[in-house]
Amino acid sequence: MPHMNGTELGLLPTMGVGSYASPSWLLAARRVLRAGDAGPADMEEAVQDAIKIAVWDQEEAGLDILTDGEIRRQRFLWNVVEKLAGLKLIPAQRKLGVTSYDSAPRFETVERVSAPSGFGLVEEYTYVRTLTEKPLKVCCPGPLTICLPITPKGGYSGGDYMPLLYDLAELVNRELKQLVAAGATFIQVDEPSAAGRTPYLPVEDAVKLFNKTVEGVNAKIALHICFGNNQGRPAMKRTYKPLFPGILEAKADQFALEYANREMAELELWSRYGGDRELAAGVVDVKSMYLETPEDVAERIRAVLQHVAPEKLYLTCDCGFSASSRGLARAKLHALVEGARIVRGEVR
Numbered sequence: 001m002p003h004m005n006g007t008e009l010g011l012l013p014t015m016g017v018g019s020y021a022s023p024s025w026l027l028a029a030r031r032v033l034r035a036g037d038a039g040p041a042d043m044e045e046a047v048q049d050a051i052k053i054a055v056w057d058q059e060e061a062g063l064d065i066l067t068d069g070e071i072r073r074q075r076f077l078w079n080v081v082e083k084l085a086g087l088k089l090i091p092a093q094r095k096l097g098v099t100s101y102d103s104a105p106r107f108e109t110v111e112r113v114s115a116p117s118g119f120g121l122v123e124e125y126t127y128v129r130t131l132t133e134k135p136l137k138v139c140c141p142g143p144l145t146i147c148l149p150i151t152p153k154g155g156y157s158g159g160d161y162m163p164l165l166y167d168l169a170e171l172v173n174r175e176l177k178q179l180v181a182a183g184a185t186f187i188q189v190d191e192p193s194a195a196g197r198t199p200y201l202p203v204e205d206a207v208k209l210f211n212k213t214v215e216g217v218n219a220k221i222a223l224h225i226c227f228g229n230n231q232g233r234p235a236m237k238r239t240y241k242p243l244f245p246g247i248l249e250a251k252a253d254q255f256a257l258e259y260a261n262r263e264m265a266e267l268e269l270w271s272r273y274g275g276d277r278e279l280a281a282g283v284v285d286v287k288s289m290y291l292e293t294p295e296d297v298a299e300r301i302r303a304v305l306q307h308v309a310p311e312k313l314y315l316t317c318d319c320g321f322s323a324s325s326r327g328l329a330r331a332k333l334h335a336l337v338e339g340a341r342i343v344r345g346e347v348r
């Protein structure tokens with residue numbers, strides 16, 4: 001397994017899952033841009049400054065591995081889907097009331113999808129690399145996630161999802177190889193806990209698709225399996241049971257899973273099936289306004305350590321902070337690092 005930017009990590013390394021909270025002034029700048037009172041150069045300046053803030057907050061909290069906070073991607077997925085050619089926008093069918101998954105626009109294919117200028121991850125990586133010496137992780141939505149708002153029509157006969165999913169896997173694979181060529185050594189693919197979702201895939205098929213997505217990508221690979229975090233709400237039944245043990249056929253060095261918001265349920269699946277893989281355990285609940293104390297976090301870490309060897313354990317949050325306010329996100333990162341520090345003292 002490649003070392004991460006030549007830096008040896010200590011025991012129980014800490015990191016976010018991927019996205020970080022946008023500073024309030026960036027949200028205001030986006031509003032100004034939409035109103036026509038700012039130009040693309042103004043926005044680029046604001047976005048670069050916000051990425052600096054995201055890196056700064058993570059470094060200040062003391063995380064061992066950083067991300068660029070996915071600041072360029074609004075709401076995690078939107079900007080990635082926007083890079084695809086061959087789609088027709090279907091305006092949201094429900095716009096009033098509570099904003100959620102069904103108030104986002106959908107897309108239909110009009111031809112086979114392509115990404116003529118990639119997904120923009122290489123630009124994200126090369127910029128954040130200039131900002132810090134610390135190890136970095138780059139996250140990319142996988143084909144199942146990218147496909148969630150897309151219905152196959154034109155270019156895909158009979159509305160079959162599989163050819164669309166494999167086209168997306170190929171596009172992601174190309175992007176990941178370019179990331180490695182640009183120097184990325186740790187890549188996380190984000191996928192939903194597919195069971196029960198449209199397009200529904202049996203675990204074996206989801207694993208085949210994942211392995212195709214990371215084929216020939218020479219980096220440490222993590223798989224984050226998520227229940228969804230739109231506006232802090234999950235979209236799926238919050239159980240990993242249907243995925244085990246089949247999901248371990250996925251060619252991932254590490255699995256990043258949600259535990260904190262499920263009161264640490266199903267850790268026994270890991271001791272039963274996890275084997276030699278690394279677990280990045282979610283020990284901070286990003287979907288709750290409750291701010292964990294370091295001792296709360298330490299207690300969760302101790303629970304995880306009943307099921308995984310300390311040298312195989314990374315500590316993270318359940319999901320990204322894209323649906324959190326910055327102040328809370330920042331405080332939760334501090335709690336994560338402090339909680340890890342308490343337990344490191346116990347396991348040495």
Ligand SMILES: [Zn+2]
Binds near residue numbers: 226227228229318320
């Ligand atoms: Zn997630």
